[in-house]
Amino acid sequence: MDLSKLNADITKVVNEDTAEILIYGSIGNKIDGDLIARDIKMLEDMGIKTIVERINSDGGYVTNGLSVVTANLRSKAEIHTYNDGIAASMAGIILLTGNKIFAADYSQIMLHEPRIGNETIDKTKDEKIKNALMAIRDSLSKIIQNRTGKGKDDVDEILKDETWYSAKQAKKAGLIDEIVTYAKKPKIKSNMEPSDIISAVAAMYNDNSHITNIKEIKMSELKLIASNLELDENANVNQINKAVNKLQKENGNIVDENTTLKADNETLKADVTEKDGIITTQKEAIDKFEDEKKALNKTMVEQDVDSAIEKGLFKKDERENLVNTFIDNHAGLKTVIGSLNERAADISNKINTEASSELIPENRKDWDYRKWEKEDAKGLEKIKNSDIELYKKMYKDQYGVEKV
Numbered sequence: 001m002d003l004s005k006l007n008a009d010i011t012k013v014v015n016e017d018t019a020e021i022l023i024y025g026s027i028g029n030k031i032d033g034d035l036i037a038r039d040i041k042m043l044e045d046m047g048i049k050t051i052v053e054r055i056n057s058d059g060g061y062v063t064n065g066l067s068v069v070t071a072n073l074r075s076k077a078e079i080h081t082y083n084d085g086i087a088a089s090m091a092g093i094i095l096l097t098g099n100k101i102f103a104a105d106y107s108q109i110m111l112h113e114p115r116i117g118n119e120t121i122d123k124t125k126d127e128k129i130k131n132a133l134m135a136i137r138d139s140l141s142k143i144i145q146n147r148t149g150k151g152k153d154d155v156d157e158i159l160k161d162e163t164w165y166s167a168k169q170a171k172k173a174g175l176i177d178e179i180v181t182y183a184k185k186p187k188i189k190s191n192m193e194p195s196d197i198i199s200a201v202a203a204m205y206n207d208n209s210h211i212t213n214i215k216e217i218k219m220s221e222l223k224l225i226a227s228n229l230e231l232d233e234n235a236n237v238n239q240i241n242k243a244v245n246k247l248q249k250e251n252g253n254i255v256d257e258n259t260t261l262k263a264d265n266e267t268l269k270a271d272v273t274e275k276d277g278i279i280t281t282q283k284e285a286i287d288k289f290e291d292e293k294k295a296l297n298k299t300m301v302e303q304d305v306d307s308a309i310e311k312g313l314f315k316k317d318e319r320e321n322l323v324n325t326f327i328d329n330h331a332g333l334k335t336v337i338g339s340l341n342e343r344a345a346d347i348s349n350k351i352n353t354e355a356s357s358e359l360i361p362e363n364r365k366d367w368d369y370r371k372w373e374k375e376d377a378k379g380l381e382k383i384k385n386s387d388i389e390l391y392k393k394m395y396k397d398q399y400g401v402e403k404v
Contacts, residue, residue: 006042006043007032007035007036007039010022010024010031010036011039013043016047018049018050019043020051020052020053021036021039021052023053023055023068024084025056025057026057026060027059027065027068028063028065029060032064033061033064033066033068034064034067037067037068040068040071040077041071044077048077049077050077051077051078051079053082053094054084055087055095056083056084056085056086056087057086057090058088058089058091059089059090059092059110062114062140065090065091065093069093069097072097078100079100080098080099080100080102081094081096081097082180083095083103083107083167083176084104084107085107085108086107087108087109087110088108088109088110089110089111092109092111093144095109095175095176096143096144097143097147100177101177102177103171103176103178103180104167104179105179105181107167108164108165108167109164109175110162110164110165111158111159111163112159112161112163113137113160114133114140120133141155148173148174148175150174297328298323300330301327301333304330304333305326308337312368312370313337313340313370359382359386359387359390360383364379368397368398369395369397372394
């Protein structure tokens with residue numbers, strides 16, 4: 001048994017059947033979930049039958065924590081998880097993956113939906129982030145469903161907001177199996193924040209006074225190594241070294257496998273980053289094209305409105321309203337102008353066939369009411385005074401209503 005390969009800061013072999021792992025601190029920062037998963041596999045291969053995971057953590061990175069979750073669920077060893085103070089967020093999920101789950105009578109569990117920075121499922125405007133958070137939420141929800149027997153809707157409601165459980169509430173909710181009362185307790189007050197509780201538990205644990213058999217373990221380490229290597233307990237150093245070298249080679253393959261997986265993961269991340277960059281560039285190009293298209297459409301609308309004003313189809317003070325109305329509908333403006341041109345032509349034809357040659361000279365027979373109004377208001381007044389019916393007809397043909 002090569003104990004040197006274990007993460008000595010957090011993993012201890014208590015005796016030939018039992019090991020202990022401390023998950024004390026933020027996951028993904030102080031605590032490396034990938035290393036813990038590796039230690040669990042190594043302890044299992046050493047023949048350790050029971051792995052005790054002691055938890056006092058405010059949570060951390062979901063992906064790093066899921067390494068521990070998967071290792072726990074797949075381990076052939078019996079996993080016992082203990083909530084020594086706070087098991088919040090991802091640490092709470094790890095707690096729930098034990099074969100047996102214990103909680104100190106002063107401990108607290110907190111569960112909630114995943115988040116990326118300040119982004120949450122309800123608040124994020126990024127559809128990709130929302131989909132990722134929902135997928136993670138469903139994975140965490142499934143772990144809680146399997147532990148408690150609750151339905152998905154009930155668990156999703158628990159995760160929607162931060163939900164805190166005392167040890168008694170956690171047992172009633174089916175989150176833990178047993179409440180533990182220690183003879184020696186951390187100095188915890190009722191008004192303490194979760195971070196203060198974590199610190200108090202860590203301070204108590206650091207004296208190592210509750211860990212038994214440490215001296216005996218160190219004294220009998222060689223015999224324990226020989227036993228786990230399936231050698232006679234009195235095996236000599238050469239025999240132990242040979243067996244250890246063989247085990248190191250086997251474990252090295254596992255480490256190499258893990259290294260390859262990490263490299264593949266980094267490559268995948270790089271690919272995703274590159275594709276995100278391409279998508280961003282394409283979106284910027286599309287936005288630029290849309291802006292140019294809008295600018296061109298506005299220019300064409302302004303030109304057509306100005307031309308129609310010159311022809312007398314619109315008044316000058318109508319220009320701004322017309323441009324704003326048709327700025328995104330140039331085709332609609334052309335249809336309106338075409339309709340007004342047809343009406344003007346129709347009015348001119350009617351005037352040509354019905355107007356008196358004395359009132360309307362030959363060179364003005366194509367004039368409509370607005371043209372008269374603009375070019376020869378006195379002549380229009382003369383038509384009104386001389387032939388009121390013709391005047392009314394010209395007005396109605398122009399505006400579609402009777403002259404009041």
